[in-house]
Amino acid sequence: MKKLKLYCVIIGNALNRRQSLFSFIIATKERYTDGVKWKFLEHKGPVFAPPYEPLPSNVKFYYDGKHMKLSPQAEEVATFFAKMLDHEYTTKDIFRKNFFKDWKKEMTSEERSKITDLKKCNFTEMSDYFKAQAEARKSKTKEDKLKIKEENERMLQEYGFCVMDNHKERIANFRIEPPGLFRGRGDHPKMGMLKRRIRPEDIIINCSKDSKHPVPPPGRKWKEVRHDNKVTWLVSWTENIQGSIKYIMLNPSSRIKGEKDWQKYETARRLKKCVDRIRNQYREDWKSKEMRIRQRAVALYFIDKLALRAGNEKEEGETADTVGCCSLRVEHIKLYPENDGQEFVVEFDFLGKDSIRYYNKVPVEKRVFKNLQLFMENKEPDDDLFDRLNTSILNKHLQELMDGLTAKVFRTYNASITLQQQLKELTNVEENIPAKILSYNRANRAVAILCNHQRAPPKTFEKSMQNLQTKIDAKRDQLADAKRELKSAKADAKVRRDEKSKKYRIEEQLMKLEVQATDREENKQIALGTSKLNYLDPRISVAWCKKMGIPIEKIYNKTQREKFAWAIDMAEEDYEF
DNA sequence: GCGCTGACTTAGCACAACTTGA
DNA sequence: TCAAGTTGTGCTAAGTCAGCGC
Numbered sequence: 001m002k003k004l005k006l007y008c009v010i011i012g013n014a015l016n017r018r019q020s021l022f023s024f025i026i027a028t029k030e031r032y033t034d035g036v037k038w039k040f041l042e043h044k045g046p047v048f049a050p051p052y053e054p055l056p057s058n059v060k061f062y063y064d065g066k067h068m069k070l071s072p073q074a075e076e077v078a079t080f081f082a083k084m085l086d087h088e089y090t091t092k093d094i095f096r097k098n099f100f101k102d103w104k105k106e107m108t109s110e111e112r113s114k115i116t117d118l119k120k121c122n123f124t125e126m127s128d129y130f131k132a133q134a135e136a137r138k139s140k141t142k143e144d145k146l147k148i149k150e151e152n153e154r155m156l157q158e159y160g161f162c163v164m165d166n167h168k169e170r171i172a173n174f175r176i177e178p179p180g181l182f183r184g185r186g187d188h189p190k191m192g193m194l195k196r197r198i199r200p201e202d203i204i205i206n207c208s209k210d211s212k213h214p215v216p217p218p219g220r221k222w223k224e225v226r227h228d229n230k231v232t233w234l235v236s237w238t239e240n241i242q243g244s245i246k247y248i249m250l251n252p253s254s255r256i257k258g259e260k261d262w263q264k265y266e267t268a269r270r271l272k273k274c275v276d277r278i279r280n281q282y283r284e285d286w287k288s289k290e291m292r293i294r295q296r297a298v299a300l301y302f303i304d305k306l307a308l309r310a311g312n313e314k315e316e317g318e319t320a321d322t323v324g325c326c327s328l329r330v331e332h333i334k335l336y337p338e339n340d341g342q343e344f345v346v347e348f349d350f351l352g353k354d355s356i357r358y359y360n361k362v363p364v365e366k367r368v369f370k371n372l373q374l375f376m377e378n379k380e381p382d383d384d385l386f387d388r389l390n391t392s393i394l395n396k397h398l399q400e401l402m403d404g405l406t407a408k409v410f411r412t413y414n415a416s417i418t419l420q421q422q423l424k425e426l427t428n429v430e431e432n433i434p435a436k437i438l439s440y441n442r443a444n445r446a447v448a449i450l451c452n453h454q455r456a457p458p459k460t461f462e463k464s465m466q467n468l469q470t471k472i473d474a475k476r477d478q479l480a481d482a483k484r485e486l487k488s489a490k491a492d493a494k495v496r497r498d499e500k501s502k503k504y505r506i507e508e509q510l511m512k513l514e515v516q517a518t519d520r521e522e523n524k525q526i527a528l529g530t531s532k533l534n535y536l537d538p539r540i541s542v543a544w545c546k547k548m549g550i551p552i553e554k555i556y557n558k559t560q561r562e563k564f565a566w567a568i569d570m571a572e573e574d575y576e577f
Numbered sequence: 578g579c580g581c582t583g584a585c586t587t588a589g590c591a592c593a594a595c596t597t598g599a
Numbered sequence: 600t601c602a603a604g605t606t607g608t609g610c611t612a613a614g615t616c617a618g619c620g621c
Contacts, residue, residue: 177611185589185612231584245583246611260585309587310615319613353614354588392579395616408586408615455589464604527589529607534587557607579621587614596605 035230037256041207043162043171045214045222046235046248047155049178049197052076059129062122063115074107077194080181082126089183095192099181102194162234162250163211170251171234176203182241186320186355190241202237232256242318253562262566265537267404268412269577275413278401279304286367292388296397298371299325299386303410306360307450309353310391310407322351325407326391331381335372344369358452415447415535420577422446423544432508436548438515440541440555445522447531455527468517475510482506538564539571546573 054075060067061078070078081090081099089095100118107115115121140148159174179197182190200220207213209227216222223237235248250256271278282304285297302308303325311324323332332350339345342363352358364372375385391407398405422443427436486499538556542564545552552561552568561568 173610175610183612188612233584236583242612247584249585264586312615314614322613324614354612356589391616406616453588467604530588559608580619582617582619584617585615588612589610590612591610592608594605594607597603599600599602 037232038164038229039208040166040211041162041164041229041234042211043207043214043234044159045205045216046203047159047175048200048217049176055079055126055129060125062125064117064120065122068111068114071108071111074103074111076179077103077106078121078123079126079130080179080194082123083130084181085123085127089181089191092191094187094189095181098190098192099194102192106194164250164254164256167255169254169256172249172251174248176237177239177246184320186322186351188320189317190319193241196240198237204236206231206234206236251562253565258563258566261563264412265416265539265577267409268416268537271402271405271409271413272417272577274402275304281401283365283367286365286371292393294371295375295386295389296394298368298375299389299394300398301364301368303407304414306348306362307411307414307452308358309411310394312391320351320355322353322355324352324391326386326389326394328385329381330376330379330383330385333372333376333385335369335376337369346372352452356452356454411451412535412537415451415531416537416540416577418447418450419443419536420540423540427544427548429548432511433550433554434512434515436550437554438519440544440550441519441528442522444528444532444536445526447536448526448528451531451535453527453530454525457524461524465517465520468513468520472510472513472517475506475513479503479506479510532560533563537577538567539575540577542567542571543573543575546571 052072054072061070061075062068081103084090096118104112104115160171161168162171163169176198177195180195182188182193182195184191200216201223203216203222205214205222205225206228207225208229213225214222233247233249236245238244239246252258252261278300282297282300285293286301288294288297303310309324311327313327314322323329328350332348334347334349336345336347337343339347339361344366345361345363346369348358348360348362350358372385375387379387395406398407398409423440426439426442428439431439482499482503486496486503489495489499541555542552544550545555556564556568
């Protein structure tokens with residue numbers, strides 16, 4: 001009864017934070033213990049990519065120096081390549097090979113017999129045409145830009161929301177991925193392949209029986225309409241490169257995602273309570289008689305100490321050659337009994353998720369070192385380091401140690417606890433706001449380094465650094481002037497006061513610039529966003545802001561505040577992870 | 578156990594949108 | 600007011616992990 005009453009309140013005012021927080025707790029504790037994710041789900045279905053518009057006749061394609069009119073299908077695929085002409089991708093052999101193979105499939109038999117060598121294809125007119133179009137888009141008038149904006153807004157309002165259990169929720173990706181050329185990361189064997197256009201007939205709709213079902217475009221059909229309330233997705237289709245399923249799901253601000261996120265951090269907090277026991281256990285296991293247990297224990301030590309990912313097996317030749325902890329190979333580590341004055345050093349060098357390089361030299365305990373020597377005995381470089389271990393074995397073991405424990409919980413736990421410790425260590429209530437924020441970013445950075453969240457240095461980095469330095473120099477000159485003026489303004493008390501406050505103001509500005517420069521330099525190759533969004537319990541940041549008198553807007557932008565609304569609502573100043 | 582698949586989270590990059598200072 | 604620089608958002612690839620059938 002009480003529950004029912006609450007729901008009514010929620011329906012009446014779905015956007016009221018306090019109330020949605022209640023529904024949140026109810027949902028987690030009472031409503032969905034049986035894998036049911038919702039009772040009611042209604043939406044408008046996906047937005048398809050716009051149909052292909054053939055090129056104007058003056059934009060020509062040349063083969064072997066001669067103009068050649070392509071069939072619409074072949075032309076469309078050619079434009080995908082033309083649009084990427086300036087990208088390094090198009091110079092890579094695999095990319096070109098894959099593209100050409102798939103392009104030929106789209107050609108008429110006549111085209112296929114003529115076009116036999118990609119090197120003889122000239123796409124430059126197409127490429128120039130698209131560049132001109134992009135330029136034209138940029139230089140549109142204010143009114144035109146506003147019109148586009150309004151149209152986008154209209155689409156968002158129509159397709160960007162759904163109703164799930166009495167809440168109107170934002171959908172994350174309501175637009176179907178347009179066709180194009182597949183761009184894998186790193187050395188992907190499938191780069192350049194044609195990602196085909198998705199049609200209504202490829203689409204599975206998921207919604208509740210008693211909802212208004214989404215309508216396919218006129219004269220078309222959905223592949224299937226199902227009513228599976230044990231899953232959270234609204235739309236799915238099978239992608240043609242890997243044959244995997246893609247989904248349309250809800251925005252991170254939605255109840256269903258927020259709840260899950262909250263749960264994730266609660267699991268990490270439970271790990272905090274038993275991590276000492278687990279650490280003692282794996283240290284004991286280093287001595288085990290059984291090889292499989294020693295391997296498990298050393299791997300777990302790496303996952304815990306270095307925040308490595310679990311490392312599932314991957315199908316060879318289907319994806320880029322990347323590894324995580326359990327899939328490390330002998331060639332990925334080097335052992336140094338002594339290195340730079342430290343004993344038992346392990347050097348890691350491998351490509352992880354997204355082909356981001358993990359390079360680290362770490363001193364380890366002697367037992368770990370000896371075990372690693374043992375694991376590597378009589379093995380080839382491309383043999384598995386942990387040949388008696390995989391993620392499934394590891395996670396089964398972890399499950400026995402703590403309910404809900406898996407390898408990735410260690411990343412969440414270590415990231416969040418590091419942030420909390422670093423914030424305690426680095427920040428001082430006495431400092432001013434820019435200094436506090438620099439400290440926050442430094443704490444955030446410690447986590448990003450731990451998790452190896454890298455980014456390519458921004459293209460404009462050097463220049464923007466230089467600009468900042470110029471500003472700092474100018475500000476220093478200004479400060480020197482102000483100091484001189486203050487000195488010479490001895491007699492008049494009022495003038496003195498004014499000069500003093502001016503000097504103070506300039507000092508503040510200078511400090512702010514210097515802090516900004518430090519922050520930016522330290523951030524050159526480190527991405528803070530990923531850890532902020534996925535690994536750091538937002539309640540730690542909310543509590544810190546409250547304690548330090550920092551407005552939450554300084555730490556989280558609008559999107560982030562929406563995602564972490566539950567935490568902003570929940571966490572008090574004394575929150576402890 | 579073992580391989581496979583589906584569902585869901587995590588990830589970096591490209592580009593659009595906004596901000597700032599000349 | 601505009602270009603340059605900076606930040607935010609969208610996109611979609613690439614992971615993790617549970618569950619299933621054998």
